[in-house]
Amino acid sequence: xxxxxxxxxxxxxxxxxxxxxxxxxxxxxxxxxxxxxxxxxxxxxxxxxxxxxxxxxxxxxxxxxxxxxxxxxxxxxxxxxxxxxxxxxxxxxxxxxxxxxxxxxxxxxxxxxxxxxxxxxxxxxxxxxxxxxxxxxxxxxxxxxxxxxxxxxxxxxxxxxxxxxxxxxxxxxxxxxxxxxxxxxxxxxxxxxxxxxxxxxxxxxxxxxxxxxxxxxxxxxxxxxxxxxxxxxxxxxxxxxxxxxxxxxxxxxxxxxxxxxxxxxxxxxxxxxxxxxxxxxxxxxxxxxxxxxxxxxxxxxxxxxxxxxxxxxxxxxxxxxxxxxxxxxxxxxxxxxxxxxxxxxxxxxxxxxxxxxxxxxxxxxxxxxxxxxxxxxxxxxxxxxxxxxxxxxxxxxxxxxxxxxxxxxxxxxxxxxxxxxxxxxxxxxxxxxxxxxxxxxxxxxxxxxxxxxxxxxxxxxx
Amino acid sequence: xxxxxxxxxxxxxxxxxxxxxxxxxxxxxxxxxxxxxxxxxxxxxxxxxxxxxxxxxxxxxxxxxxxxxxxxxxxxxxxxxxxxxxxxxxxxxxxxxxxxxxxxxxxxxxxxxxxxxxxxxxxxxxxxxxxxxxxxxxxxxxxxxxxxxxxxxxxxxxxxxxxxxxxxxxxxxxxxxxxxxxxxxxxxxxxxxxxxxxxxxxxxxxxxxxxxxxxxxxxxxxxxxxxxxxxxxxxxxxxxxxxxxxxxxxxxxxxxxxxxxxxxxxxxxxxxxxxxxxxxxxxxxxxxxxxxxxxxxxxxxxxxxxxxx
Numbered sequence: 001x002x003x004x005x006x007x008x009x010x011x012x013x014x015x016x017x018x019x020x021x022x023x024x025x026x027x028x029x030x031x032x033x034x035x036x037x038x039x040x041x042x043x044x045x046x047x048x049x050x051x052x053x054x055x056x057x058x059x060x061x062x063x064x065x066x067x068x069x070x071x072x073x074x075x076x077x078x079x080x081x082x083x084x085x086x087x088x089x090x091x092x093x094x095x096x097x098x099x100x101x102x103x104x105x106x107x108x109x110x111x112x113x114x115x116x117x118x119x120x121x122x123x124x125x126x127x128x129x130x131x132x133x134x135x136x137x138x139x140x141x142x143x144x145x146x147x148x149x150x151x152x153x154x155x156x157x158x159x160x161x162x163x164x165x166x167x168x169x170x171x172x173x174x175x176x177x178x179x180x181x182x183x184x185x186x187x188x189x190x191x192x193x194x195x196x197x198x199x200x201x202x203x204x205x206x207x208x209x210x211x212x213x214x215x216x217x218x219x220x221x222x223x224x225x226x227x228x229x230x231x232x233x234x235x236x237x238x239x240x241x242x243x244x245x246x247x248x249x250x251x252x253x254x255x256x257x258x259x260x261x262x263x264x265x266x267x268x269x270x271x272x273x274x275x276x277x278x279x280x281x282x283x284x285x286x287x288x289x290x291x292x293x294x295x296x297x298x299x300x301x302x303x304x305x306x307x308x309x310x311x312x313x314x315x316x317x318x319x320x321x322x323x324x325x326x327x328x329x330x331x332x333x334x335x336x337x338x339x340x341x342x343x344x345x346x347x348x349x350x351x352x353x354x355x356x357x358x359x360x361x362x363x364x365x366x367x368x369x370x371x372x373x374x375x376x377x378x379x380x381x382x383x384x385x386x387x388x389x390x391x392x393x394x395x396x397x398x399x400x401x402x403x404x405x406x407x408x409x410x411x412x413x414x415x416x417x418x419x420x421x422x423x424x425x426x427x428x429x430x431x432x433x434x435x436x437x438x439x440x441x442x443x444x445x446x447x448x449x450x451x452x453x454x455x456x457x458x459x460x461x462x
Numbered sequence: 463x464x465x466x467x468x469x470x471x472x473x474x475x476x477x478x479x480x481x482x483x484x485x486x487x488x489x490x491x492x493x494x495x496x497x498x499x500x501x502x503x504x505x506x507x508x509x510x511x512x513x514x515x516x517x518x519x520x521x522x523x524x525x526x527x528x529x530x531x532x533x534x535x536x537x538x539x540x541x542x543x544x545x546x547x548x549x550x551x552x553x554x555x556x557x558x559x560x561x562x563x564x565x566x567x568x569x570x571x572x573x574x575x576x577x578x579x580x581x582x583x584x585x586x587x588x589x590x591x592x593x594x595x596x597x598x599x600x601x602x603x604x605x606x607x608x609x610x611x612x613x614x615x616x617x618x619x620x621x622x623x624x625x626x627x628x629x630x631x632x633x634x635x636x637x638x639x640x641x642x643x644x645x646x647x648x649x650x651x652x653x654x655x656x657x658x659x660x661x662x663x664x665x666x667x668x669x670x671x672x673x674x675x676x677x678x679x680x681x682x683x684x685x686x687x688x689x690x691x692x693x694x695x696x697x698x699x700x701x702x703x704x705x706x707x708x709x710x711x712x713x714x715x716x717x718x719x720x721x722x723x724x725x726x727x728x729x730x731x732x733x734x735x736x737x738x739x740x741x742x743x744x745x746x747x748x749x750x751x752x753x754x755x756x757x758x759x760x761x762x763x764x765x766x767x768x769x770x771x
Contacts, residue, residue, distance in 0.1 A: 091737050094526045112527070115740075119531035215720055268617065268635050271721030278618065417528040424739065431722050 034074045035354050037361055040093075040103035044083035051299075051306045053081055055374045056365075064364050068357075075357060087217045097121035102349050104358035107161065109218070110149035110343050114417040117152045123350040124155040129359040136363050141385040145412070150345050152415065158345035159362050160384040165406035166227055166339045167320045167398075168192070169291045169298070171283070175319070178202035178289075185321045187328055187336065189231070189255050192290065196264040199289040206266045207289045208259050209279050212430035213270035218420075220270075220427045221413075222340050223292050228252035230338045230411050231325045236422060237414040241461035242454050244447035245440075251326055253429060253439035260434045267434045277308075284309035292323065298398050299381055306379065320398060322405060332411060339410040343384075382407075418454060425449040513753070520747035526740035534743065541747030550723060551748065554731040555755075558708060560639055561646070561727050566707035569647030571700060574654025579684075582662045593655070600652030608715035611645055615716075634717050638725035642713040650707070654699055661695035662688065694767060701763035705756055728752055 039056060043049035061077045068075040080103050082089055090112060096102030098121070108116065116122045125133035133156065139147070142160060150160045172182045178198040186192050192208065199207035211224040229235065234248025243249065259265040269275045269282075280301045282288045291297070302311040302318065311318065323338050325331030331338045346362045348355055364370060371388045375381060380396040382403055383389055393399045413419055429446040433439055451457050489497065520541055524534035545551045577596065581589045599607070614621045617632035633641045665688050673683045689696070711729045713719075719726035719734060726734065732752070736745025 087738055091526070094740070095737075098526065098531065115527035115531075118529040119525075119527045121527065121531070214722070215718065268632060268721075271635055272617070272632075273634075273718040273720055421739070435722060 034076050035357055037075060037077045037105065037352075037354060037358055038080050038103040039077060039105040039361060039365075040080040040082060041107040042082045042084065042086060042089040044081035047083040048308065049083075049300055050308075051303075051379045052374070053079065055379075059373050060361075060365055060370065063370075064361055067364070068360075073357075077361065085217060086219075094119075094121065097349070097351070100351050102351060104349050104352040104354065105362050106347055106349060107344050108158070108347055110160070110345050111218075111413050111415070111419060113150065113152050113157050113345060113347075114415055115420065116347075117155075117157050118417045121350070122157045122347055124157055125159075125348065125359070126156070128348055128350055128355045130356070132356065132359060138363060138366055138385060141387045143384075143386060146343065146384050149343050149412070149415070158347035159366055161344040161346050161366070162381055162383045163341050163343040163407070164294045164296060164382060165341055165402040165410055166223060166292065166294045166323060167402065167406060168323055169283070169293055170195075170319045170321065171286055171289055172317045172319045174199060174202070174204050174286060174289045178204065182319060184319060186324045188324055189326050191324070193255075193258055193262075193264065195290065196259065200264060204289045205287045206269070206282060207264045209265060209269070209283070209288045209291045210256070210259060211270070211276065211279070211292070212256055212260065212427075212434045213275070214424065214427045214431050215271060215273055216276045217427070218423060219276050220430055221423045222342060223294060225252055225256075225426050225430050226340045226411075226413070227292065227323050227338055228255055230332045230340065231323060231330070233325070233330050233332055235332060235411065235414075236419070236426070237416070238461065240459075242422065242450055242459055244450055244460045245443035246461070249429075249446065250439050250443045253433045253442050255326075256430055256433045257439050261436070270431070270434050280309040284311045295381065295399065295402050299379060303378065305377070320401065322409075331409075335409050337405075337409050339406045341407065341410040341412055421453045422450060425453060516746045516749050516753070518746075519743055520750045522743045524743040524746070526737065526742055528740070530743075537743070541744045542751070545744065545748050545751060550726070551731065553723065554726050554728050557639060557725065558727040558729075561643060561710075561713070562704055562707045564639075564643040565646035566650070566703045567700065569643060570650045570654045570703055570707075571696075573647060574651045574656075574699075575658045577651070577655045578658035578662055581659070596655055597652045599648055600650065604712045604715060607649065608645075608712060611716055615641060635721050638717045638721065642716055642725055642727075645716060646707060646710065646712070649712070650703060654703065657695060657699050658692070661692040665691045697763055697767045701760060701767075704759055704763070708756060708759070709752070 039060075041049065041052055041056065043053040043056070045053045045057065056079045061079065064077055065075055082092070084092075086109060090109070093102060093106060093108065094116075097116070098119075113122065136159075138159070146160045146163050147156075149163070150156055150158045168186070170184060175182060175184060175195075178195075178201070180195055180198060184195065186195065196207035210228070211220045213220060216224075226236065229243075229248055229252045232248035232251040234243055234246055234252070236243055260267045260270070269279060272278060279288065279291065280297070283291050284302055284307075293301075298314075298318075298320075301307050301309050302314050304310055304312050304314050325336055325338055328336045346365065348358045348362060352358045365374075366384065368385065368388050371383045371385060372392060375383065375388075375392045378396075380392050380399045382399060383392070389403065393403055413423075425446055428449070429442040432442040432445065437445075447460065450460060454460065485491075485494070487494070521536060521538060522534040523530050523537045523541075525531050577592065581592060612634070615633045617623070617630055617635065622633070623629055623631055669687050669691075670683060673687045678686065709729055710727075711733065713725055713727055714730045714733065717725040719730040728748070729752075732745050732748050735741050735748065739745075
């Protein structure tokens with residue numbers, strides 16, 4: 001009998017531990033009838049994209065909750081901030097989505113749409129939220145090129161949040177000291193190098209910063225090798241074939257060699273783990289003469305009010321110029337000037353329990369009222385909607401410059417799932433050149449890697 | 463832990479005594495098994511299954527994103543073959559060997575033993591201060607400590623440059639391996655120091671006393687009296703910290719594997735290919751190789767430990 005009791009005890013202990021384990025696995029359920037939504041961006045109050053984070057927290061959430069309440073729905077929205085490098089943000093989102101979790105509404109880089117869609121992490125909007133996806137009145141206001149960023153294989157996967165363009169920023173104060181004009185507009189790469197030489201002899205520590213290396217990730221591609229590549233008349237992918245060790249790539253890498261091998265740039269800055277943030281800081285401190293960046297730099301980095309590297313005299317002392325082709329007429333499509341564009345998307349998480357409400361939230365953030373509120377007080381950006389852009393860009397010289405001069409000559413990255421891997425290979429090629437490898441050799445190494453990534457030499461243009 | 467730090471005494475006695483020993487609690491095989499079952503279940507779920515899962519993933523082209531995330535294909539040994547034919551894998555392995563030898567075997571064991579030996583007979587505030595500082599370096603969270611070291615070694619406005627008046631000296635870029643080796647030595651010495659401190663306490667003072675009376679020098683005392691006594695501790699310590707250091711990810715927080723992969727130890731390499739590059743299948747294959755290397759290291763030390771003279 002005593003024995004029996006003891007074994008019952010063992011069973012009881014086992015049962016209790018199993019129950020305990022099961023309880024650990026249970027998630028706490030929602031409270032009451034309230035619909036809980038989460039929205040995430042790579043933005044955080046007081047840090048990266050602070051203005052965007054504040055806008056969501058202080059305007060979108062209260063207004064959206066109030067609007068839903070008026071319709072008789074109890075909706076609670078939570079903002080999930082993030083303030084890290086884009087690559088880390090992407091890893092985090094992929095892991096969230098892979099494990100069937102993640103915020104209901106999430107901002108992603110448009111170039112991730114393809115690989116997320118193929119992985120099943122994103123679903124076409126109509127499948128997810130029904131007819132509302134196509135009947136949203138915003139679509140009529142969004143230009144086709146911008147809509148294209150949110151499409152994959154002809155289907156809409158998300159809402160476009162806007163687009164951007166790239167220019168050469170320069171420090172007018174340093175330019176004056178070096179005897180260079182305040183309305184500088186180079187028409188060839190040689191003129192950039194000449195300006196760099198003059199800046200150097202006038203004592204500027206870092207005359208030119210064009211992103212290179214793998215530490216800066218996609219920033220090296222978008223603000224570095226890709227604008228140079230289109231400036232030399234090449235594209236990463238043309239008519240379905242990838243570009244290997246072509247002359248344009250060798251020319252682009254050759255410019256890197258002239259800048260970083262010739263003392264016109266700081267090679268070590270390209271290797272540092274936080275090199276891009278440092279380049280922002282150094283430009284703001286007047287140590288960098290010329291910097292190739294997107295309009296993000298103007299809006300969120302050196303913005304005197306909200307930037308991460310504020311420049312109080314931004315409007316007076318920072319000039320901007322279009323990125324010239326290698327030589328006039330040598331750019332893609334015979335252009336004299338070039339740029340690259342991308343943009344973010346606002347996607348609805350297929351794992352969301354309330355996809356319709358999540359979609360409503362996403363469209364709410366892209367309504368004319370919301371976009372005007374978001375872009376007021378010097379936070380102007382190019383929104384996806386032409387009706388809004390018409391009103392808000394007028395008072396902002398740089399954004400007008402980009403929308404009128406730069407966007408007409410811009411180019412987009414190939415919207416295919418394998419692009420991010422190709423991009424890393426390009427970054428590695430620039431890293432090699434900056435640390436001393438000859439451009440031809442780096443280009444040949446790139447082609448070899450490319451063959452592995454895109455499935456053999458057959459997919460590479462000879 | 464206690465069992466691992468002293469060499470196990472293998473009991474070879476008569477069959478009867480062994481049977482008595484193997485069931486000291488008198489539970490019987492079935493109930494003893496029932497008691498052990500929850501623990502074994504946890505080990506199976508959280509240790510054995512993930513390990514097997516990694517083995518399986520290593521045979522697929524599974525990716526974090528893209529088509530291969532939805533429908534991974536079985537690729538057999540392709541990942542393993544491309545790993546061993548990839549020069550970056552071998553350079554990572556070599557860097558890891560440097561990291562383990564430099565920071566664990568030489569750095570932590572050497573410094574830890576040195577501190578324990580110098581402080582063995584001391585009492586009072588000096589001993590407490592030194593031990594306190596060493597242990598502090600060990601117990602602070604990695605993220606905070608790494609941030610402090612980045613602030614120390616930074617090229618622009620780093621504390622070290624300010625102290626030495628060497629502007630633009632960039633240890634993390636020019637000497638990345640040395641930086642993480644020094645960092646990890648500083649970080650992990652406490653464990654070895656405490657272990658050797660305890661071990662030295664077990665060396666009978668009378669033996670040392672006789673050695674001194676016989677005219678043995680300091681080195682001779684160490685070699686002939688102390689080391690034979692703490693041999694088991696040394697090997698166990700080496701085993702543990704070698705494996706910890708081998709799998710340590712903290713260097714990533716200092717150098718992110720850079721510049722251009724010059725400090726990309728295997729743990730960082732796996733993170734980079736699997737999570738940043740999204741190649742989960744390939745990353746799993748590399749993890750499998752790391753698992754094998756760990757097993758080899760562990761077996762090597764355990765054999766040394768068993769071969770009692």
